[in-house]
Amino acid sequence: MDLKSRLQHYIQRTETLLAQSVTEAPSLHPRLQAAMRYSLLNGGKRIRPALVYLACDFCGGSEAAADWPAAAIEALHSYSLVHDDLPAMDNDALRRGVPTCHIAFDEATAILAGDALLNLAFELLSEARPELYTPAQQLQLLATLAQASGHRGMVVGQAFDLAHVGQALTLEQLEQMHAHKTGALILAALQLGAQAAAASEQELAALTAFGRAIGLAFQVKDDLLDIEGCTEVLGKPSGSDLAQNKPTYPALLGLQGAKEKLQTLHQQANAALSPFGSRAEPLLALAQYIVERDH
Amino acid sequence: MDLKSRLQHYIQRTETLLAQSVTEAPSLHPRLQAAMRYSLLNGGKRIRPALVYLACDFCGGSEAAADWPAAAIEALHSYSLVHDDLPAMDNDALRRGVPTCHIAFDEATAILAGDALLNLAFELLSEARPELYTPAQQLQLLATLAQASGHRGMVVGQAFDLAHVGQALTLEQLEQMHAHKTGALILAALQLGAQAAAASEQELAALTAFGRAIGLAFQVKDDLLDIEGCTEVLGKPSGSDLAQNKPTYPALLGLQGAKEKLQTLHQQANAALSPFGSRAEPLLALAQYIVERDH
Numbered sequence: 001m002d003l004k005s006r007l008q009h010y011i012q013r014t015e016t017l018l019a020q021s022v023t024e025a026p027s028l029h030p031r032l033q034a035a036m037r038y039s040l041l042n043g044g045k046r047i048r049p050a051l052v053y054l055a056c057d058f059c060g061g062s063e064a065a066a067d068w069p070a071a072a073i074e075a076l077h078s079y080s081l082v083h084d085d086l087p088a089m090d091n092d093a094l095r096r097g098v099p100t101c102h103i104a105f106d107e108a109t110a111i112l113a114g115d116a117l118l119n120l121a122f123e124l125l126s127e128a129r130p131e132l133y134t135p136a137q138q139l140q141l142l143a144t145l146a147q148a149s150g151h152r153g154m155v156v157g158q159a160f161d162l163a164h165v166g167q168a169l170t171l172e173q174l175e176q177m178h179a180h181k182t183g184a185l186i187l188a189a190l191q192l193g194a195q196a197a198a199a200s201e202q203e204l205a206a207l208t209a210f211g212r213a214i215g216l217a218f219q220v221k222d223d224l225l226d227i228e229g230c231t232e233v234l235g236k237p238s239g240s241d242l243a244q245n246k247p248t249y250p251a252l253l254g255l256q257g258a259k260e261k262l263q264t265l266h267q268q269a270n271a272a273l274s275p276f277g278s279r280a281e282p283l284l285a286l287a288q289y290i291v292e293r294d295h
Numbered sequence: 296m297d298l299k300s301r302l303q304h305y306i307q308r309t310e311t312l313l314a315q316s317v318t319e320a321p322s323l324h325p326r327l328q329a330a331m332r333y334s335l336l337n338g339g340k341r342i343r344p345a346l347v348y349l350a351c352d353f354c355g356g357s358e359a360a361a362d363w364p365a366a367a368i369e370a371l372h373s374y375s376l377v378h379d380d381l382p383a384m385d386n387d388a389l390r391r392g393v394p395t396c397h398i399a400f401d402e403a404t405a406i407l408a409g410d411a412l413l414n415l416a417f418e419l420l421s422e423a424r425p426e427l428y429t430p431a432q433q434l435q436l437l438a439t440l441a442q443a444s445g446h447r448g449m450v451v452g453q454a455f456d457l458a459h460v461g462q463a464l465t466l467e468q469l470e471q472m473h474a475h476k477t478g479a480l481i482l483a484a485l486q487l488g489a490q491a492a493a494a495s496e497q498e499l500a501a502l503t504a505f506g507r508a509i510g511l512a513f514q515v516k517d518d519l520l521d522i523e524g525c526t527e528v529l530g531k532p533s534g535s536d537l538a539q540n541k542p543t544y545p546a547l548l549g550l551q552g553a554k555e556k557l558q559t560l561h562q563q564a565n566a567a568l569s570p571f572g573s574r575a576e577p578l579l580a581l582a583q584y585i586v587e588r589d590h
Contacts, residue, residue: 032454088402107383119445122417126437135430142421150414159327
């Protein structure tokens with residue numbers, strides 16, 4: 001199967017599981033579930049779940065073992081987008097070409113749907129599944145996710161970002177910010193896949209190095225797309241970082257410097273998995289997609 | 296030790312653990328940690344942690360085993376207050392006599408601090424602690440907390456509440472709302488204490504019945520305090536439910552009817568633990584405190 005078909009297959013598994021997880025039982029307040037579904041199922045790229053599946057497969061694990069951490073990390077990513085879009089945060093009205101949650105519903109519902117999606121990630125991972133994981137392994141998945149997403153991970157990255165809009169950052173500060181804001185979850189996705197497959201130390205270390213490189217590459221590419229991308233393909237206005245005077249790689253390194261940075265990170269990602277030969281091909285293909293995507 | 300000294304002791308353990316958990320390492324953005332500390336350590340009643348400790352002790356568990364679920368459930372309760380107070384939600388400027396988080400800091404920081412506190416609950420419970428729990432037991436603690444707090448528990452109760460401000464509710468709807476909004480976490484506190492102590496089925500069932508009764512009693516008492524309490528003692532304006540035309544027990548049952556309801560629930564709570572004789576005394580004393588408190 002080529003990467004595109006594989007990603008389609010993974011996306012479908014994740015979306016099926018996510019859709020089930022918010023509709024299994026009748027709700028006291030169906031509007032909350034509607035807002036959760038709206039935010040979960042609006043056609044994201046699903047890169048984090050794909051990384052879980054690919055890393056799990058790379059380490060010899062089954063798709064069934066990857067299903068739950070894949071759905072959990074996407075629920076968590078989805079919450080972060082809902083809250084980031086809020087008026088008090090980035091104040092975005094459009095996401096993936098459609099109104100953001102607080103526009104489609106209302107602000108209170110968006111706050112609560114975000115809370116519920118964050119919580120859902122831990123619901124999905126904490127239900128005992130002895131046919132797939134040992135309890136110790138499941139606990140490890142929960143710890144990996146919790147550490148990556150909280151006040152030492154994604155949330156502090158977002159807080160730092162908001163506090164520094166319009167301010168000059170050093171390259172080191174910018175990397176620290178992105179390592180937390182987006183890098184932590186991308187790295188966690190790979191670690192979750194590895195842990196779900198009971199990976200060896202060597203595999204886990206290689207995936208961690210790979211994850212750090214593509215996590216940063218993902219952000220450099222995002223910054224480049226904001227300058228060079230097209231509003232229609234992006235699903236959001238291009239040039240918005242520049243307009244808001246946000247610190248970006250192109251702003252710090254120049255357009256050419258940012259492109260070189262992206263290539264260097266891509267090479268680092270490749271190098272991390274080179275000892276594994278052809279086994280690493282699907283992950284390397286995903287890294288290439290991240291570096292070359294147009295939205 | 297009398298109940299008051301015991302509660303003081305538990306409060307101190309919980310607050311020490313919570314304070315450590317947000318200051319252990321230097322932060323990328325100390326202001327986020329400051330907002331988390333501000334919200335965690337502002338002198339709450341700590342009823343949920345107390346219930347964890349008392350239930351764990353009732354089932355023969357150690358204080359050390361109760362520490363982590365107690366801190367986790369208080370972090371979770373704390374997040375819910377920070378988000379509930381936001382302008383788009385209850386829009387409260389005062390909580391426990393001091394400015395709410397979004398007033399003391401700002402709205403974006405309050406949203407993120409709330410997110411980080413919710414996440415913190417799962418961080419605290421997912422770190423492996425083989426000296427205290429089996430992995431299966433720890434997984435059970437995580438599942439109990441996650442199910443109680445999410446879109447089938449606390450969050451949906453809050454969403455339902457917000458959507459029905461100013462609307463007439465039936466008694467059944469009001470009970471459903473409170474069973475989710477406040478009852479789920481109070482029940483979870485007792486179940487967490489029991490599970491941390493590897494309780495018997497009989498103990499768990501009794502604590503569940505006790506928890507349902509005091510969870511509802513807690514809310515009926517809150518409604519009564521809003522009418523009969525004093526702003527200074529409450530730390531928030533009394534009469535605010537009435538002013539906002541919120542559905543309450545006194546509004547549905549009359550003042551006398553609500554007081555009778557409170558007594559009935561108190562009797563149900565006592566009956567649930569009566570088979571256990573003097574072992575149940577501390578829990579029964581806490582139930583009495585909930586019913587008789589003046590704030």
